[in-house]
Every structure is written in structure tokens, then in C-alpha cells.
Amino acid sequence: MSQLMRPSFDQRLIDRYGGEGPRYTSYPTAVHFTPDFGAEDYIQALAESNRLPIPADLSLYVHVPFCANPCFYCGCNRVITRSVTAGDRFLASLEKEIALIAPRIDSDRRVRQLHLGGGTPTFLNHDQLSYLTEMLRRNFSFASDAEMGLEIDPRTIDPQGIRLLREAGYNRISIGVQDLEGDVQQAVNRIHDTSMVAAVFGAARAVGFESISLDLIYGLPLQTTAGFARTIDTVIGLRPDRLSLFNYAHLPHLFKAQQRINEEQLPTPKTKLAIFRNALTRLLDAGYEFIGMDHFALPGDSLVKAHQNGSMVRNFQGYSTHGGLDLVALGPSAISQVGDSFAQNERKLDDWAIALEEGRLPVARGLTRTTDDRLRAEIIERIMCTGRLVYRDLERLFELKFRRYFAEELARLEPLAEDGLIEWTEGGFEVTPAGLLFLRAIAKHFDAYLNPASDQGGRFSRIV
Ligand code: SF4
Secondary structure, three states, X not given: OOOOOOOOOXXXXXXXXXXXXXXXXXXXXXXXXXXXOOHHHXXXXXXXXXXXXXXXXXXEEEEEOEEOOOOOOOOOOOEXXXXXXXXXXXXXXXXXXXXXXXXXXOOOOEEEEEEEEEOOHHHOOHHHHHHHXXXXXXXXXXXXXXXXXXXXXXXXXXXXXXXXXXXXXXXXXXXXXXXXXXXXXXXXXXXXXXXXXXHHHHHXXXXXXXXXXXXXXXXXXXXXXXXHHHHHHHHHHHOOOEEEEEEOOOOOOOOHHHHHOOHHHOXXXXXXXXXXXXXXXXXXXXXXXXXXXXXXXXXXXXHHHHHXXXXXXXXXXXXXXXXXOEEEEEOOOOEEEEOOEEEEEOOXXXXXXXXXXXXXXXXXXXXXXXXXXXXXXXXXXXXXXXXXXXXXXXXXXXXXXXXXXXXXXXXXXXXXXXXXXXXXXXXXXXXXXXXXXXXXXXXXXXXXXXXXXXXXXXXXXXXX
């Protein structure tokens, strides 16, 4: 029995509302960060965060930028190399970054969450990962029950490595699977057989990882409805706690790696939708709950509970149970959020390392939110996470008359209400099952930075 609403699938609505839109892992989105925001602004934000009556606890993120092989669908910031010493040099620079940041954060602020992303965190060998973890533990105060997670490429780790990660304190992993069909893997240059994934998964279960998440991508070259159904069924058989089903965004003008994708092999929009619909149905029928956008979880998972009790949040890692934390992000291109300030590091590994070599924080751009930004961020997060808006709540928080302040936005939502994506309530609106697949399409009406005339030109991924 589903605990959360099941999304319904309507081709007519997809044609109308499935176009491009930001993923809203932040508001304003990162494309609006500016170089006017620099290291001094970030330092000031950190200082102010310490001065709050109750300073926020911390979420740490480390971007490990290396991969041994390029996946052709990749849209991430990464460096392709097989050099072990590249990892050592990275850790030496990271140590410098930590030395600049950690003393600026009061030591009684606990780390509640750590996430290693990339790139490929498991590009680092076990000694390097241990060194990294110990370095973080030495410089920050970890809560005894901190969530410690990392992304795993099953090609780069064996069951013994999984056991060592658990012993180092990691309790959550996310395994990149994408697709298990051999021809699709060849077409995207990411080859690992099912037994490799199953071995890593089984080892993680055996050593007691609290949460295992698997990532899949639909819309890749040579994918078919039947082939992807086999992948989904195999994955369902493993029973991960969480599943992400990402929509491949083919944006070769933005991501060079994607220029190696043979466009003739991409599924047609019709096939892609059929793949998605089939996967969605299989996951829901197998008992997975739809969290939002591309996320699914088993009933009883902390994300489902957070969704039910309204505490789920959205941040740079997608949907999360951890709200109210300051995010301190380390490594090239990593984005921190401290209070109302976003600070993004230099994207290029060399630029990031040079800044640290010179004793500078490697902040390249960022932004401090205005009151209007904070208000809209709150609205967008509520739509994305709870699917409902109660105007009175926002009026209390921001001292405004909601209907007057957002008269234009509410007028723009009228057609969505007529199409059944939302339902007006006495003092707000709620997303319906028909609207669940279009949370971004609903939320974007409150995005003051979005220009409908210029933001449909391949800048964002498709909503469905
Ligand atoms: S998709 Fe992931 S593993 Fe593949 S190249 Fe990009 S960052 Fe590396």
C-alpha cells in the first residue's frame, strides 16, 4: 500500500509541461552566481554563522574530481586520469583548504552529514580515502550518529574495499549503475557486468551499510523499453533502500564528453517516454514510494518518513532529510551554502590548487540571497518537497500579503490548475497526482530569475 501519492502519467500534460526547467537544488540556481562574490564574502558569511544565537550544525561535502574513464553521458566536473599521485596531490591541496576553513567554524558545531561526490570518490585508493576521512575528523567535530555517505563506482571497488569503508565510519553508499545492458554500456563507455554491481551491493548489505542507493539513467543511446525493464527488474531484485532514475539530458554544447554520444542511437522522445513510464510503473508496483522528481525509496526509509512529516529538504545532493545545516563544500567546483550565502570554488582543478598554494580560499563566484530570494527559495522548496503551499505560513514568516505579492505568479498558475496539476485550497494550493511529475514546472513560476523568452534554449534539462 503506497504511503505517498503516486504520480499519474498523461502524455498531453507531458507535451505541455515537460519542457526545460531548473532542478532547484538551490535558489537562486548556480547559473546566477557572480564573481562579485568572493573569498572575503564567504569568510564574512562563516563569521556571521558563528555569531547566531544557535549556530547551525554542518553538512560537509568533498568533491573528488577524478575518474579513470570518461562516461560519454557525463555532465560532471571531472578530470580523467589513472595517476595515483594525482590523488595524493589533491589530498595535499584539500588539506590546505581545510586548514583555511576549519578554524573559521566554531568547534562546537557538529558535522551531521558528510558526503563524498565527484568525479569518483573511489578513484582514491583505500589509504587515500582513510587519510581524507581522518583529516576531516581531525579538523571538524563529527556527531556520533553522523550520516557518512559516498558515491561508489562499482568498477573501482571490491567487497574488501566496501568493508574497509564501513570500518572507516561510512554508513551510506550510492552505487552508480545507470544501465545493465551490454550494448548501452558500450555506447556510453561505462562497462560493468551485473555480477560486479551485485557483489558490491551484497558486500554493502553484509557489512551493515544503513542505506544503499542505486542510480539509473534513462534516455541513453541504444536503450529500449524491454532492455531497460530488464535493468529495472534486476535492480528491484537487489532491493536498494533508495533509487534515483535520472533523465539523461543531452546537452553536448554544454558538456564536451557528450559529443562522443552517437545521436542517431539516442531513443526517440516517444521511446524515451515509454522507457520512463515503464520504469516508473515497475518501481511503484514493486513497492517503491515516489519522493519527487527522480527519487524513489522503500517505505520506512528515512526519506519517506521525512516526506511524510514535512521535514524533507532539497539541496545540492537532491532530496535530503537534513534541513537547517550549513553546507561547507570542499574541492574544485564545490558549492557551499552558509546562511544566505552561496560560495562556489574554482571549477578547474589547477585553479583551485593554485589558489590554495598561494594561501587563498579558492572561491570563484557566489551570491548572497536577498529577502525576496529567501522567500522564493522557501516557496520553491515547499513545492518541490511537500507539494503544497499555505500562504498564511509564508505571510507569517515574511510579513507580506501573499496574494498581493504574488498576484502575477498566481495568475500564471491558473492554466496549471485548469489542467489539474494543482488544486486551489482555501488558503493556498496542493499538487495533485497529475502534477507530481511536474514539480519543477510548477515551482518555476516563482523563479524571479527565469526568463521564459531566453531560458528554453538548452540551458536546463527537460522536466519529463
Ligand atoms: S559520469 Fe561519473 S564516473 Fe562517469 S566520467 Fe562522469 S563523473 Fe566520472
